[in-house]
Amino acid sequence: MNTQDESARIVILDRDGVINQDSPDYIKCPDEWQPIPGSLEAIALLHQNGYSIHVATNQAGIARGFIAESSLTAIHEKMSTMIVAAGGKLSSIHYCPHHPDDRCGCRKPAPGLLHRIATESGIDIAQVPYVGDSLKDVEAAEAAGCKAVLVLTGNGVETRKLRPNMDQVYDDLLTYAKDIISL
Numbered sequence: 001m002n003t004q005d006e007s008a009r010i011v012i013l014d015r016d017g018v019i020n021q022d023s024p025d026y027i028k029c030p031d032e033w034q035p036i037p038g039s040l041e042a043i044a045l046l047h048q049n050g051y052s053i054h055v056a057t058n059q060a061g062i063a064r065g066f067i068a069e070s071s072l073t074a075i076h077e078k079m080s081t082m083i084v085a086a087g088g089k090l091s092s093i094h095y096c097p098h099h100p101d102d103r104c105g106c107r108k109p110a111p112g113l114l115h116r117i118a119t120e121s122g123i124d125i126a127q128v129p130y131v132g133d134s135l136k137d138v139e140a141a142e143a144a145g146c147k148a149v150l151v152l153t154g155n156g157v158e159t160r161k162l163r164p165n166m167d168q169v170y171d172d173l174l175t176y177a178k179d180i181i182s183l
Contacts, residue, residue: 017154038174109139
């Protein structure tokens, strides 16, 4: 298997603020998980055009006691079901359950989640796009050697102010998906 060709067909996404509406109070149950308009269509479009889609997300609400892992599993089941209903599919969902003070290697901006995706998928993630909305996402992508892609949903507008010279900036996930499948 040619890892160069395979890595060109992989996209890694942040969850909150990219796929679904974000909340400063955390997404704590499936009812609170609401997709951003166009995000499910974007994932379906990528999947239908041969892309493998992975999710890498910080979920400190677990360590803070705001959400149980069983609730997070239910949220991810809802997300996956809605993505499948839209015609898409996720290859994997990876999350960091740790508190920011834990200083683990998987909490973005550390690249651990992205490295885990590479290891478990058997791919080279160098130059694989990582689509996020926060500075932590951009920094994790850079630390892992991925291509940092910023969407202006979620915290994206604020992040762009911190990184005004980013090359890869899109209004939302659907705009990004349409752009890369046209290449």
